[in-house]
Amino acid sequence: MRIDKFKTTKFAGVYWNNCSFYLVLVLLLPMPAMANMKQIETTNEELRRSRPAYINVGFGFGSSNFRDFATSPLIYSGVPFYTSLSHIDRDQNRESLINLAYSFGTYGIDYNRQQSESKVNSFSLNYLELFQWKKFCTDKRNIKFGGQFNATINLRNNEQLFNNSEGVDFISNVMGSVQTTFDLRQNKNTTRKFLFIKYKVQQRVRSLSYTLNVGLINSSYRNGFAYTSPSAPLNNDEFFAGYAFNLFNGFRINSTLDYSIFLENKNALQVSYLWDAYSTGGSHDTFEMASHVLKCSLLFRLK
Numbered sequence: 001m002r003i004d005k006f007k008t009t010k011f012a013g014v015y016w017n018n019c020s021f022y023l024v025l026v027l028l029l030p031m032p033a034m035a036n037m038k039q040i041e042t043t044n045e046e047l048r049r050s051r052p053a054y055i056n057v058g059f060g061f062g063s064s065n066f067r068d069f070a071t072s073p074l075i076y077s078g079v080p081f082y083t084s085l086s087h088i089d090r091d092q093n094r095e096s097l098i099n100l101a102y103s104f105g106t107y108g109i110d111y112n113r114q115q116s117e118s119k120v121n122s123f124s125l126n127y128l129e130l131f132q133w134k135k136f137c138t139d140k141r142n143i144k145f146g147g148q149f150n151a152t153i154n155l156r157n158n159e160q161l162f163n164n165s166e167g168v169d170f171i172s173n174v175m176g177s178v179q180t181t182f183d184l185r186q187n188k189n190t191t192r193k194f195l196f197i198k199y200k201v202q203q204r205v206r207s208l209s210y211t212l213n214v215g216l217i218n219s220s221y222r223n224g225f226a227y228t229s230p231s232a233p234l235n236n237d238e239f240f241a242g243y244a245f246n247l248f249n250g251f252r253i254n255s256t257l258d259y260s261i262f263l264e265n266k267n268a269l270q271v272s273y274l275w276d277a278y279s280t281g282g283s284h285d286t287f288e289m290a291s292h293v294l295k296c297s298l299l300f301r302l303k
Contacts, residue, residue: 049303050091051089051090051091051094052089052090052091052266052301052303053087053088053089053090053301053302053303054087054088054090054268054299054300054301054302055085055086055087055088055299055300055302056084056085056086056087056088056099056270056297056298056299056300057084057085057297057298057300058082058083058084058085058086058270058272058295058296058297058298059081059082059083059295059296059297060081060082060083060272060274060293060294060295060296061079061080061081061082061293061294062079062080062082062274062291062292062293062294063077063078063079063291063292064077064078064079064080064103064105064107064289064290064291064292065077065078065107065289065290065291066107066120066287066288066289066290067287067288067289068156068167068287068288069282069284069285069286069287070222070223070284070285070287071158071161071164071167072161074109074111074116075109076107076108076109076116076118077107077108077109078105078106078107078108078120079105080103080104080105080107080120080122080291081103081104081105082101082102082103082274082293082295083101083102083103084099084100084101084102084295084297085099085100085101086098086099086100086126088299092132092142093131093132094129094130094131094132094144095128095129095130095144095146095179096128096129096130097126097127097128098125098126098127098128099124099125099126099127099128100123100124100125101122101123101124101125101126102121102122102123102124103120103121103122103124103291103293104119104120104121104122105119105120106118106119106120107119107120116158116160117158117160118156118157118158119156119157119158120154120155120156120157121154121155121156122152122153122154122155123152123153123155124150124151124152124153125150125151125152126148126149126150126151127148127149128146128147128148128177128211129146129147129148130144130145130146130177130179131144131145131146132144133145139183140182140183141180141181141182141183142180142181142183143178143179143180143181144178144179144181145176145177145178145179146177147174147175147176147177147216148174148175148176148177148213149172149173149174149175150171150172150173150175150213150252150254151170151171151172151173152169152170152171152172152278153168153169153170153171154167154168154169154171154289155167155168156168156169167222167223168222168240169220169221169222169280169287170220170221170222171219171220171250171252171278171280172218172219172220173215173216173217173218173219173252173278174215174216174217175213175214175215175216175252175254176213176214176216177211177212177213177214178211178212179209179210179211179212180209180210181207181208181209181210182207182208182209183207184206184207184208185204185205185206185207186204186205186206204261204262205261205262206259206260206261206262207258207259207260207262208257208258208259208260209256209257209258209260210255210256210257210258211255211256211258212253212255213252213253213254213255214252214253215250215251215252215253215278217247217248218248218249218250218251218252218278218281219245219246219247219248219249219250220245220246220249220250220280220281220287221243221244221245221246222243222244222280222285222287223242223243223244223285246280246281246282249280249281249282250278250279250280250281250282250286251278251279251281252276252277252278252279253276253277253278254274254275254276254277254278255274255275256272256273256274256275257272257273258270258271258272259271259272260299265301266301267298267299267300267301268298268299268301269296269297269298269299270296270297270298270299271294271295271296271297272293272294272295272296272297273292273293273294273295274291274292274293274294274295275290275291275292275293276289276290276291276293277289277290277291278290
């Protein structure tokens with residue numbers, strides 16, 4: 001009886017030791033995975049903190065046209081002034097941009113000896129996120145893809161339209177984006193000759209970037225045919241009476257071409273060409289606008 005009891009006790013002890021071993025093993029297994037996750041999070045945080053950041057202040061002018069079928073099929077043309085302020089986080093792997101833009105100008109028509117002017121103020125907000133597409137990248141070419149949210153408000157005034165003189169348009173778009181950047185840096189100081197004139201080319205970091213955005217979800221909030229609503233005669237003057245929200249209606253496409261020269265103090269000079277075209281859709285009350293802008297910018301390095 002003692003021998004059996006000894007065997008049972010010994011067996012129970014071995015069983016308990018095995019259970020303890022496996023329990024400790026199960027508890028320790030997630031530790032490498034957790035360590036890897038923490039390492040990845042730390043790496044991402046370090047990349048985010050080390051990613052160069054800039055404040056971009058830009059000024060420019062351009063050529064723009066619009067047509068509002070709700071009031072007239074005629075095309076108004078103008079040369080508006082353009083200004084923008086943006087914050088950019090950018091490196092080879094990722095780019096984030098928040099941009100505020102404002103343009104204003106007078107648009108006019110001269111048709112059949114009749115002239116008409118419309119004053120237009122446009123406000124835009126852009127938020128862009130891009131990620132590197134490593135499969136198609138090389139040492140001198142970097143390709144990123146992502147998306148952009150674009151919101152635009154147009155304030156238009158044309159006194160010759162009388163009751164329809166005031167117009168407000170709200171345009172918003174979710175867009176797919178792709179960007180190609182070419183590295184044009186000069187790695188060393190060189191001497192070149194043009195005709196009989198010699199000149200030095202200093203070491204410089206330069207880049208040429210092209211971004212294309214295509215609307216995927218397009219929406220607008222504006223009045224229907226003619227701006228006049230029955231609210232004024234009814235002593236209920238509501239400016240947005242008759243306005244309607246249209247989703248998945250219209251289109252938008254725009255692009256940006258940037259040539260950047262980085263200075264020794266890590267700031268940069270940039271010359272850009274912006275093109276934008278959109279339509280609200282619809283049958284008889286469509287609003288269309290297209291613009292070309294030449295912009296010069298100063299990029300101030302934050303980190």
